[in-house]
Amino acid sequence: AIIFPLSSTVADTVPRFSKATLEYAETIRLDAPENNHAMRILESLTTEVGPRLAGGPNDARAVAWAKAKFTGLGFDEVWLEPVTFPTWQRGIETAEVLSPYPQPLSITALGNSIATPAEGLSANIIEFATLADLEASTNAKVAGKIVFINKAMSAHIDGADYGPTVGARSRGASAAAKLGAVGLLIRSVGTDHNRLAHTGYNGYEDGVEKIPAAALSVPDAILLSNMLKRGKPVSVKMNLGSGPGPEYTSYNVIGQINAKKKTNKYVLIGGHLDSWDLGTGAIDDGAGCAVTMAAAEYIARKKLPIMHNIRVVLFANEEQGLFGGNQYRDAHKADVKNIIAAAESDFGQGPVYALNSRVKPEALPLVQQMQKAMSGLNIKAGHNNGNGGPDLIALGAEGVAMFGLALDGTDYFDLHHTANDTFDKVEAERLNQTATSFAMFAFLAANAPSSFGSGEPYLVEKAKQATH
């Protein structure tokens, strides 16, 4: 937590939000939870567009939806910025135990996985508890087998076990291939017990042979492990039809609410418009799009006075390599000082429980005042090593001041990257609190009396430390 002596004799040098700004912020807190449009925006996106695999059949429809929705919500400016990337296509995905206990297994291809041969890939299974255990094994043990990494993930408010678990997904295929494995099956990176596997990006290491990679649902991982405990060789056949598609150009879709007095300075909020293809991308990251669109729209609809513009960016293709975030950095590198502060929502429906930041030390009193204003939403003080979200990593490296509205992710990884990521899981009370938190944040940041430090060397250095 951030602690400052507020009752100081040098109080005059401490930056302060105006009394009027804080009073407006309080009206947002009291009024917005019932009066923002986040739920109906999210219902519209998931119903009218649905799954939004980057470069997939709904990508262009998602872009058209977002552009029309910004316009319909009354944003002052709406525009597109092109983002080009390689694509990946899912195909069939089946697996079965061949012996000694024939039965089907429920799997899903990891993003970027190559296909198996059309007739399938059949091999004996070798199980590892973790990626590290695999890496410590030998070619003699692994060669010719399908590697099965069975690392379970536990639930935490901040997703603390995602990092220790996700390596099996993002790096497991190449680690297995280095030891001669012919395929990879991982226990889903998820905290549920549903027979719905979790997809997500798998990166192949340069110079290492690519092997097909898929996730088993948690019940299937338990089943396969129980079979292996009996001591007999277990042979599995997997069929994946996935593989690379053509290069594609999508768009970051941007809507802006302008300050009355013309300015180039703006607060950036947003989420990513793409999703994985198995669900309708309700919590990842339809929720982030909806809460930030609703937050800005609320401020405009209520005609709340802002000194700086509020820009909502819906980033293209976060899932397969942060393409939208990197493009935005490239296009806007020259004027990062115009970005007052930035915050992305990409950790589910919320609620927000803490306000983290990455600002210059002199601006910390402002952060404290913001948190105090938001404390009525049960938002606690956080730390100053925050990051703004995956699509803001690139801007962060340029020294843009970041805010992390920490979302309660206790149940996020029950649904994350599965077919179960659908609108019916979203609770109005949680989403509305998150949208209200973003409205308060954006409104306050857009009325900040002094800089949070965007573009200053201190924040460039701090971002460098955070990513190394």
Added chain:
Amino acid sequence: AIIFPLSSTVADTVPRFSKATLEYAETIRLDAPENNHAMRILESLTTEVGPRLAGGPNDARAVAWAKAKFTGLGFDEVWLEPVTFPTWQRGIETAEVLSPYPQPLSITALGNSIATPAEGLSANIIEFATLADLEASTNAKVAGKIVFINKAMSAHIDGADYGPTVGARSRGASAAAKLGAVGLLIRSVGTDHNRLAHTGYNGYEDGVEKIPAAALSVPDAILLSNMLKRGKPVSVKMNLGSGPGPEYTSYNVIGQINAKKKTNKYVLIGGHLDSWDLGTGAIDDGAGCAVTMAAAEYIARKKLPIMHNIRVVLFANEEQGLFGGNQYRDAHKADVKNIIAAAESDFGQGPVYALNSRVKPEALPLVQQMQKAMSGLNIKAGHNNGNGGPDLIALGAEGVAMFGLALDGTDYFDLHHTANDTFDKVEAERLNQTATSFAMFAFLAANAPSSFGSGEPYLVEKAKQATH
């Protein structure tokens, strides 16, 4: 609840369990929860056999497993009784919204459904809240469309909303076909929100055209309904590859623990060995097989004295028409008086919360003493209109005395007939309580000092009333 004056002056005419029998029963209650084998039997069945569609690829393996398991558990007699039935095979099952909001839908074919044309069946959707609403509609509205019945199901300890909901599944296709519909989609008969559709038997009415029938997962039903609320025609394409297969002969697999003194009389307990094919049939009805096998095995292992034999029947093909139960009735019709009492476990993992019965009035004091003995397991008194379970309906009609060990089914329909019906959902404490309850029931019934009324006209009449 059953209430009797026990402190009666005619106490001598009231049948009573012996003091020794009640003391042994108490040792079961105290010892068995930790010392029965239900969990490991169920783990073995679901791991080594898995899905058990009647007549499907694992039917013969399930029969072999059951025979070997009875033998391995030390049952005195183990045998098979053949059961012949028509089969049904699942094929591909996909659906998608064609317009106005193209996206995939998650469905599963209802058991017994015919296939669509190979190129799929495309038509506009017409939604009904209930089967009754469909039946009250007209040919003019329904003809040429795919009927969508969107009846939600609520959770209750006794599954009270299953009856009012399941008609859409079991009779919806013919009701729709009578009004000229070309296909049926129902909201899954289930209480969960997972994107896993619930299968189950669909019966075609004689003389009515057969149309393809499938269930949408609950999230997909909500999604489709939300699309329809927008007022534009919604067109869906469904592909089913299911259809009839050849006639097949499976087996009721039977294991018996014999009383020391040779007798033909026996207590019948059991479950059904078949399951639907989407999950591994852990709660439906691997649990029923496991708890009844474990109950009898416990009594044998502890050498508890019984006057009558205890017979465990694992019925073939319950799911597609009670074939095993009907065969058992046909094969044993002549000597139903040998069946002291019967009880099936087919409502999930438990725990047991009440003891229902269908016995002659003179035997009610015995039921009360049994419930009192079992009350330490939190089993309450029930009613005397109980039924013993689906596979015992046929025996019940012959007047066999029935016991209903009422299982807590509050979460049963979250998993029922879905891919999510897997072993990892089973909690040891719940399954052990159920197995212990069946052990106490079987032990007490096998030492009943007088008849419960099996074969007497009163119970034949009572069964007739219960099914009309």
